[in-house]
Amino acid sequence: MIDKIKEHITDVKAFNATTKEEIENFRIKYLGKKGILNGFFAEFKNVPNEQKKDFGQTVNELKTAAQEKVDELKERLDSLEEEKGVYGDLSRPSEPLEIGSRHPISIVKNQIIEIFSNIGFNVSEGSEIEDDWHNFTALNLPEYHPARDMQDTFFIQTDPDILLRTHTSSVQVRYMEDNKPPIRTISPGRVFRNEAISARSHCIFHQVEGLYIDKNVSFADLKQTLLYFTKQLFGKSKIRLRPSYFPFTEPSAELDIYWGLETETDYRITKGTGWLEILGCGMVDPNVLKNCNIDPKEYSGFAFGMGIERIAMLLYQIGDIRMFYENDVRFLEQFKSSI
Numbered sequence: 001m002i003d004k005i006k007e008h009i010t011d012v013k014a015f016n017a018t019t020k021e022e023i024e025n026f027r028i029k030y031l032g033k034k035g036i037l038n039g040f041f042a043e044f045k046n047v048p049n050e051q052k053k054d055f056g057q058t059v060n061e062l063k064t065a066a067q068e069k070v071d072e073l074k075e076r077l078d079s080l081e082e083e084k085g086v087y088g089d090l091s092r093p094s095e096p097l098e099i100g101s102r103h104p105i106s107i108v109k110n111q112i113i114e115i116f117s118n119i120g121f122n123v124s125e126g127s128e129i130e131d132d133w134h135n136f137t138a139l140n141l142p143e144y145h146p147a148r149d150m151q152d153t154f155f156i157q158t159d160p161d162i163l164l165r166t167h168t169s170s171v172q173v174r175y176m177e178d179n180k181p182p183i184r185t186i187s188p189g190r191v192f193r194n195e196a197i198s199a200r201s202h203c204i205f206h207q208v209e210g211l212y213i214d215k216n217v218s219f220a221d222l223k224q225t226l227l228y229f230t231k232q233l234f235g236k237s238k239i240r241l242r243p244s245y246f247p248f249t250e251p252s253a254e255l256d257i258y259w260g261l262e263t264e265t266d267y268r269i270t271k272g273t274g275w276l277e278i279l280g281c282g283m284v285d286p287n288v289l290k291n292c293n294i295d296p297k298e299y300s301g302f303a304f305g306m307g308i309e310r311i312a313m314l315l316y317q318i319g320d321i322r323m324f325y326e327n328d329v330r331f332l333e334q335f336k337s338s339i
């Protein structure tokens with residue numbers, strides 16, 4: 001009899017099934033009320049005493065083997081079904097993937113690039129660490145020139161010749177040194193000024209500067225280019241140019257756009273005038289052209305420069321410049337955009 005049980009154990013261990021019914025039939029066959037196991041248990045009383053121990057152990061072995069087999073097969077079937085559930089219906093909606101968002105500074109920068117590239121400007125970039133020549137001297141700002149104070153500068157270690165660029169005009173100098181006119185380029189990038197951090201200014205910010213050099217470029221070209229730009233970016237077509245001063249342009253001007261006085265915010269940001277200052281600009285000073293090996297008798301040009309943060313603050317009505325650098329996802333998430 002023990003041999004018979006052992007045969008069953010071998011059978012049980014070798015058994016395999018792929019459907020619920022097969023497993024259930026197997027379970028009933030061995031573990032059911034009228035199953036094989038109960039048959040052996042009923043037999044127990046007839047087993048001679050000296051064999052009882054062996055018999056009992058072997059029947060128990062069979063019972064454990066049968067139970068384990070049922071559990072194992074069920075588990076396998078469940079996980080197979082689960083997989084089928086995952087891959088089965090391919091028309092079901094996919095898992096929602098969280099899409100990131102561009103930083104508002106990048107969005108506005110890309111918009112500005114797009115507007116100018118539509119009228120033939122290319123993009124030029126340069127390094128954030130500059131030398132004195134490209135950031136100052138070539139731009140008509142010789143050493144001890146009082147206008148250097150306009151741009152509080154971070155120097156690298158103790159070398160007064162190496163600094164963090166205070167504007168991307170340095171890129172324009174490099175571009176003029178390396179390229180012959182006609183030149184139409186805009187230079188976006190990060191700049192640094194040793195200024196106290198507040199809601200309105202930061203020691204690190206971003207600029208886009210533009211440069212156009214060719215024969216017979218006039219102030220009227222500058223004005224029309226900027227008018228086109230303000231229409232595209234702000235949807236505003238009333239501008240004015242106020243005389244100003246920059247060492248690298250002559251004449252120099254500041255561009256204001258008429259923002260309007262419709263809301264309380266308009267009153268606040270325009271200080272009640274309706275006008276907003278957007279950028280600095282002017283005709284490139286002949287000295288700058290000379291410094292970059294361009295003949296000022298043959299060529300003329302205009303340049304302009306603007307702060308991206310300031311424009312982003314206007315477009316998105318952001319009250320504090322520090323928001324741009326805190327990387328708070330609750331702030332950044334609001335700028336999901338396609339550009």
Ligand code: PHE
Pocket residue numbers: 166167168169209246249280281282303304305306
């Ligand atoms: N480089 C100037 C600045 O950083 C901006 C500017 C550029 C002004 C070109 C005039 C012409 O403030």
